[in-house]
Amino acid sequence: MYYAKKYKVSSKLTHNPKGSVWHRWEPHIHTPGTIMNDQYSGDNPWNDFLSRIEQSAPQIKVLGVTDYYSIESYEKVLQEKKNGRLPDVDLIFPNIELRFLIGTAKDAAINGHLLISPDDPEHIEKTKRFLQSLEFSVGTEKFRCQKEDLIRLGKFHDKNIVTDAKALETGTNQFKVTFSQLETAFKDSLWARE
Numbered sequence: 001m002y003y004a005k006k007y008k009v010s011s012k013l014t015h016n017p018k019g020s021v022w023h024r025w026e027p028h029i030h031t032p033g034t035i036m037n038d039q040y041s042g043d044n045p046w047n048d049f050l051s052r053i054e055q056s057a058p059q060i061k062v063l064g065v066t067d068y069y070s071i072e073s074y075e076k077v078l079q080e081k082k083n084g085r086l087p088d089v090d091l092i093f094p095n096i097e098l099r100f101l102i103g104t105a106k107d108a109a110i111n112g113h114l115l116i117s118p119d120d121p122e123h124i125e126k127t128k129r130f131l132q133s134l135e136f137s138v139g140t141e142k143f144r145c146q147k148e149d150l151i152r153l154g155k156f157h158d159k160n161i162v163t164d165a166k167a168l169e170t171g172t173n174q175f176k177v178t179f180s181q182l183e184t185a186f187k188d189s190l191w192a193r194e
Contacts, residue, residue, distance in 0.1 A: 024056070027064035027115070028095055031073040034066075035172045046076075050085045059088045064095035064115065068172045069145050071096065071116075071127055093118050094127060098134075101176040109176060126191045133185045136175045143175065150175060 032038065032045035042048055053060055063086070065074040074094040081092060094116040099109040116127050134145040141156060143149040147168065154167030157174050161167045186192045 023061040024058045025062040026060050027062070028066050028113070029063060030066050031077060033073060035068045035070060036169055046080075050080055053086055053089065061089060062091045062093075063089050064093050066095040066097055066113070068097045068099070069131060069150065069175060070147065071124065075124065091118070096127070096131070099176050101178045120191070130185060130189055130192050133188065134177050134181060136177070143171070145175065
């Protein structure tokens, strides 16, 4: 939506000798430090990640920064953009990956994605508030979709976990939402519906 508005074609069409011009989008990319299955390594994985995006051919114009139940990596990419990195990327948006309570025939969780428009200057806070409205229960224990509760869920699930990073990964893997819970969260949030 933002991309289309920003590059809106005027009512007077002009001839482009190249014909159609296609822009490369990467709507689902995990960054270094992604909560689950971080595949990045090296001395400076963030610099390597940003350099690969900057040197991509064709150039990436739109980037969807993806992580499970979190927008921390999105916030870091925005800060890097503010600091001068990714000069050719025109649009960056958060792509929140969630896991549904229903599973596949092999009992693997089904993933879904919430793509957030960055048009609203308060979209970061509103996204966090929306995520906190999601809950996961284990018996009588309730966990909200926020970093502290995901860590608590990880330690609740596996009493042998000592580090918060491992607890966050485990809690994120355990946290599931239902379609009805997601529908209710959307219904209760004017911002999400818009």
